[in-house]
Amino acid sequence: MPADIFVRRFNNGLVFFLSVAALTAGSILITQYDVVAGFTSIAKAFAWGARNFYPDHHAMARLPEILRKLWQTVLMSIAATTVAAIFAAFMAMLGSRTTRFNALSSILVRGLASVFRNIPLVAWAMILMLAFSQSLVTGYLALFFGSFGFLTRAFIETVDEASLDAVEALRATGAGYFAIIFQAVLPSCLPQMVSWLLFMIDTNIRDATLVGLLTGTGIGFTFDLYYKSFHFHEASLVVIMIVITIIVIEMFSNYVRRIIL
Amino acid sequence: MTQVSQFPGRPLLSGRPLLEVSQLVKRYDAGKPALDGISFSIRKGEFVSVIGPSGAGKSTLLRCINRMIEATSGEVSFEGASVGLLDRKNLKRLRSKIGMIFQHYNLVERLTVIENVLHGRLGAKSTLAGAAGHYSREEKRQATEVIAMLGLSDHLYQRCDRLSGGQKQRVGIARALLQDPRMILCDEPIASLDPNASRNIMEQLKRFSQEMDIALIVNLHQVNVACKYSDRILGVNAGRLVFDGRPEELTPEKISQIYGAESRSLTAELGEQYAS
Numbered sequence: 001m002p003a004d005i006f007v008r009r010f011n012n013g014l015v016f017f018l019s020v021a022a023l024t025a026g027s028i029l030i031t032q033y034d035v036v037a038g039f040t041s042i043a044k045a046f047a048w049g050a051r052n053f054y055p056d057h058h059a060m061a062r063l064p065e066i067l068r069k070l071w072q073t074v075l076m077s078i079a080a081t082t083v084a085a086i087f088a089a090f091m092a093m094l095g096s097r098t099t100r101f102n103a104l105s106s107i108l109v110r111g112l113a114s115v116f117r118n119i120p121l122v123a124w125a126m127i128l129m130l131a132f133s134q135s136l137v138t139g140y141l142a143l144f145f146g147s148f149g150f151l152t153r154a155f156i157e158t159v160d161e162a163s164l165d166a167v168e169a170l171r172a173t174g175a176g177y178f179a180i181i182f183q184a185v186l187p188s189c190l191p192q193m194v195s196w197l198l199f200m201i202d203t204n205i206r207d208a209t210l211v212g213l214l215t216g217t218g219i220g221f222t223f224d225l226y227y228k229s230f231h232f233h234e235a236s237l238v239v240i241m242i243v244i245t246i247i248v249i250e251m252f253s254n255y256v257r258r259i260i261l
Numbered sequence: 262m263t264q265v266s267q268f269p270g271r272p273l274l275s276g277r278p279l280l281e282v283s284q285l286v287k288r289y290d291a292g293k294p295a296l297d298g299i300s301f302s303i304r305k306g307e308f309v310s311v312i313g314p315s316g317a318g319k320s321t322l323l324r325c326i327n328r329m330i331e332a333t334s335g336e337v338s339f340e341g342a343s344v345g346l347l348d349r350k351n352l353k354r355l356r357s358k359i360g361m362i363f364q365h366y367n368l369v370e371r372l373t374v375i376e377n378v379l380h381g382r383l384g385a386k387s388t389l390a391g392a393a394g395h396y397s398r399e400e401k402r403q404a405t406e407v408i409a410m411l412g413l414s415d416h417l418y419q420r421c422d423r424l425s426g427g428q429k430q431r432v433g434i435a436r437a438l439l440q441d442p443r444m445i446l447c448d449e450p451i452a453s454l455d456p457n458a459s460r461n462i463m464e465q466l467k468r469f470s471q472e473m474d475i476a477l478i479v480n481l482h483q484v485n486v487a488c489k490y491s492d493r494i495l496g497v498n499a500g501r502l503v504f505d506g507r508p509e510e511l512t513p514e515k516i517s518q519i520y521g522a523e524s525r526s527l528t529a530e531l532g533e534q535y536a537s
């Protein structure tokens with residue numbers, strides 16, 4: 001009966017709403033979080049920011065040092081992403097339905113990719129810090145592993161979705177596996193794969209800042225140093241430079257995407 | 262039964278036919294087999310159409326010949342060699358001598374016409390040269406020549422996703438011809454084309470079959486087209502060969518045998534063709 005459906009839907013909605021309300025109230029009570037103070041402090045934070053968080057001329061003197069660190073972080077992100085992309089492309093060929101050796105290779109690759117992808121970046125950084133302590137290598141590898149998992153998955157889907165009738169045609173001419181990969185699969189999929197690579201570079205430059213806070217390297221660490229030593233003007237300059245860099249990189253990758261797709 | 266050549270000027274093959282298929286069976290799953298014991302043979306340069314209702318097993322039959330699909334039992338022999346026994350290397354060599362043309366053209370759409378045509382040479386290359394896509398000057402010259410024969414010279418460096426259906430199919434034919442094949446397998450080559458493009462494609466196929474002495478096996482679903490161009494017609498129904506003869510021998514009764522319930526409209530179509 002149609003009436004039943006509406007009643008049931010209303011009841012489901014009510015249960016859901018009450019559950020969320022109970023969870024929220026419970027969390028607030030347990031952590032003794034003051035909701036009103038929480039909101040008013042946002043306004044205070046802005047006021048404080050306006051007074052202290054802008055670059056002054058002392059900060060500008062530090063610009064070359066900041067740019068050097070930023071450059072280092074950007075290069076590290078690009079290196080980690082592109083190397084990960086090469087490994088991921090190789091794995092994607094083993095994982096995709098069209099190009100895999102057999103069903104087993106596909107299952108193994110997909111499993112591996114989802115393990116790497118589902119471990120958050122910060123967790124990777126923490127795990128790797130045990131082995132490599134706080135160093136640039138730790139950051140590099142953390143970004144590498146995360147990107148590898150994500151890109152393998154994205155590349156597998158790219159190859160699966162490209163309609164690759166041409167693979168059948170090339171197989172029928174007697175072409176070998178590598179000829180088929182390089183002459184049919186990659187030419188069809190490369191633009192989409194490059195687009196994923198650019199997306200990953202964007203993401204990794206943002207994340208590298210965070211990872212740097214943990215691993216004590218790069219631009220993230222520079223920010224941390226200035227901030228903790230109350231050099232707020234310098235810290236604000238770091239933030240501004242990061243934002244500008246991210247915008248520039250994003251504009252660049254959008255431009256490249258427009259050309260290749 | 263088919264050893265008498267229909268082309269008086271052409272010498273008879275001294276030994277065995279080019280292709281011999283015997284008792285071919287393909288079973289995809291536990292149910293009815295897609296091919297249920299098919300036997301026939303094809304001579305050098307012969308133009309053979311395969312007709313039958315959809316799901317009869319035409320595509321399966323074609324793909325069992327070059328082992329794109331592995332047959333369950335039976336034997337295929339090409340130029341006297343048993344196809345089922347070939348190892349990987351020799352299977353590739355066999356495939357390089359058999360062209361294939363598809364309903365949906367199966368081109369690498371982002372690549373240019375000449376690049377797609379040159380793919381016809383990949384079967385004859387070493388792993389490294391194939392992966393690198395390295396083609397000799399002579400191969401490029403041949404590709405240009407074949408493209409010119411098919412009237413696509415103006416589109417040599419055009420990307421294939423810019424071409425019309427008929428043009429794409431001509432690229433498919435050029436790719437097959439560049440293999441320098443003894444035989445070309447065509448799976449519904451005109452099913453996605455308009456009547457004009459269809460006629461053009463069929464005429465090109467006929468011409469190459471005659472001029473270059475290439476055997477053709479063409480899956481078709483238009484009986485009138487099959488009659489017009491073929492030396493011989495094979496009729497398949499539910500995985501069995503129910504007709505093997507010259508177009509003149511294809512009577513309305515035979516057609517209804519091949520098509521079963523579908524036959525009424527098809528005989529009407531054929532009648533119209535004869536009337537016009």
Ligand SMILES: Nc1ncnc2c1ncn2[C@@H]1O[C@H](COP(=O)(O)OP(=O)(O)O)[C@@H](O)[C@H]1O
Pocket residue numbers: 289290295313314315316317318319320321322
């Ligand atoms: N990959 C496959 N797996 C299972 N059954 C298939 C497969 N391909 C074809 N078939 C079945 O085999 C039969 C013959 O198919 P097909 O050779 O494509 O016929 P046709 O080309 O004459 O239309 C059909 O019943 C079809 O459903």
Ligand SMILES: [Mg+2]
Pocket residue numbers: 319320321449
């Ligand atoms: Mg078919």
